[in-house]
Amino acid sequence: MTDLLEEAVSRMDRAVDADPDLKNIRRLLSLPHEVIERELSLRRADGKTEYARAWRCRYNTLKGPTKGGIRFDSSATSEEVSRLGFLMTLKCALLDLPFGGAKGAVRINPGKLSTKERYQLAETYGELFSDLLRPDHDVAAPDVATSSDDMEAMLAGIEQVANGEARGALTGKPEDMGGISLRKGATGRGAVLILDRLAPEYGLTLEGATIAVQGIGKAGLEFARLAREAGARIVAMADSSGTISDPDGLDIQAVAEGKSDGTLDYTGPSEAIISQEADILCLAAISDTITDANAPDLNCRMILEIANAAISPNADAVLVREGIAVGPDILFNSGGVTASYLEWLSFCRGGRDHVPEMETKWRDRLITSADSLAATIDECEGDWRLAATLYAMRDLNVIAESQGVFEV
Numbered sequence: 001m002t003d004l005l006e007e008a009v010s011r012m013d014r015a016v017d018a019d020p021d022l023k024n025i026r027r028l029l030s031l032p033h034e035v036i037e038r039e040l041s042l043r044r045a046d047g048k049t050e051y052a053r054a055w056r057c058r059y060n061t062l063k064g065p066t067k068g069g070i071r072f073d074s075s076a077t078s079e080e081v082s083r084l085g086f087l088m089t090l091k092c093a094l095l096d097l098p099f100g101g102a103k104g105a106v107r108i109n110p111g112k113l114s115t116k117e118r119y120q121l122a123e124t125y126g127e128l129f130s131d132l133l134r135p136d137h138d139v140a141a142p143d144v145a146t147s148s149d150d151m152e153a154m155l156a157g158i159e160q161v162a163n164g165e166a167r168g169a170l171t172g173k174p175e176d177m178g179g180i181s182l183r184k185g186a187t188g189r190g191a192v193l194i195l196d197r198l199a200p201e202y203g204l205t206l207e208g209a210t211i212a213v214q215g216i217g218k219a220g221l222e223f224a225r226l227a228r229e230a231g232a233r234i235v236a237m238a239d240s241s242g243t244i245s246d247p248d249g250l251d252i253q254a255v256a257e258g259k260s261d262g263t264l265d266y267t268g269p270s271e272a273i274i275s276q277e278a279d280i281l282c283l284a285a286i287s288d289t290i291t292d293a294n295a296p297d298l299n300c301r302m303i304l305e306i307a308n309a310a311i312s313p314n315a316d317a318v319l320v321r322e323g324i325a326v327g328p329d330i331l332f333n334s335g336g337v338t339a340s341y342l343e344w345l346s347f348c349r350g351g352r353d354h355v356p357e358m359e360t361k362w363r364d365r366l367i368t369s370a371d372s373l374a375a376t377i378d379e380c381e382g383d384w385r386l387a388a389t390l391y392a393m394r395d396l397n398v399i400a401e402s403q404g405v406f407e408v
Helices: 003-010 012-018 020-028 078-094 115-128 148-159 164-169 186-202 218-229 252-261 270-275 313-322 335-348 355-380 384-402
Strands: 034-043 049-058 066-072 100-106 138-142 210-214 233-239 242-245 278-283 300-305 325-327
Touching: 003 012, 003 078, 003 313, 012 020, 012 384, 020 384, 034 078, 034 115, 049 066, 049 078, 049 115, 066 078, 066 148, 066 335, 078 100, 078 335, 078 384, 100 115, 100 138, 115 148, 138 148, 138 164, 138 335, 148 164, 164 335, 186 218, 186 300, 186 325, 186 335, 186 355, 210 218, 210 270, 218 233, 218 252, 218 278, 233 252, 233 270, 242 270, 325 384, 335 355, 355 384
Parallel strands: 066 100, 066 138, 210 233, 210 278, 278 300, 300 325
Antiparallel strands: 034 049, 049 100, 233 242
């Protein structure tokens, strides 16, 4: 087992300590069902051929077809793809979605590709993994550095070798290809919805709270915009170039425009966001942002994980010692996969679902999951990550036992 995955699955040990009946499902979830690694070729504009490693991890299939995004990232590895597939497995169980977890990636720097090369890359990925990507087997979606345009290109690749059900193998598609408007900004919107629901459980209220946000991308900006509308004050935001701050609260529209045209007025380095004084630190950028090395520098009451695996397991003990609450990723970034589920469901039903109906279902699913955790938090002594892990493992354990997976 790789270090990244081993660290991630080690968090299940506390759930087994709380409920020894989960020892079998812990063992089953320790390794992925399958990780497929293939080589992708890309014809560059200069006529040369570039080769890139590409992966698809189908982590667990207990609940049904696997589900997970595809990212283009120059630092992508098989280990990271497996870790993210594991987290998606827990997330789908926590949200009671009929999916197992999956993840995909191509190790490439998308910023160095032309529009034509990028389309070719996504199309080739779709063709390369068309044997897996089917609505009843494995369903993909946008992830880091991918978008609805990439899903359109992947669909073209799948359709070269697949039948008419190819559209059901992808979510986050353009709306004229079966995508849904609900999917846009769903991760950030979901995080605000859940935070507003659970803030009193953390001893906070969203109105009047001060928030610092790491990440000025789609999720971070949408979260910041809606949190500000709900009465919070966004006192700092950061990206890879630096941190911007204003104790009176940032104008999120101005931040978005400054990010777009490259005119943000940074007041400090990127890492300054970690020690920013705020009620809530929202991590909406990259994995492993908080580690045991920088956790002592935190100056917040709560950390919200919107990015997957934003807190390394080795930081957990420090956060407990410092009394910093954690809103875990498998709950707080679940708005995206829930919207994707509704897009997939609409395909399965022949596209007859209506947007208002889907919006209601989306909200209800997120609130129900948040309330379920709130109802069991006392069992976990206030540890929300443990509560989320315990809930997800119990769900998967019941299914595994009903399927006769474990020997009696």
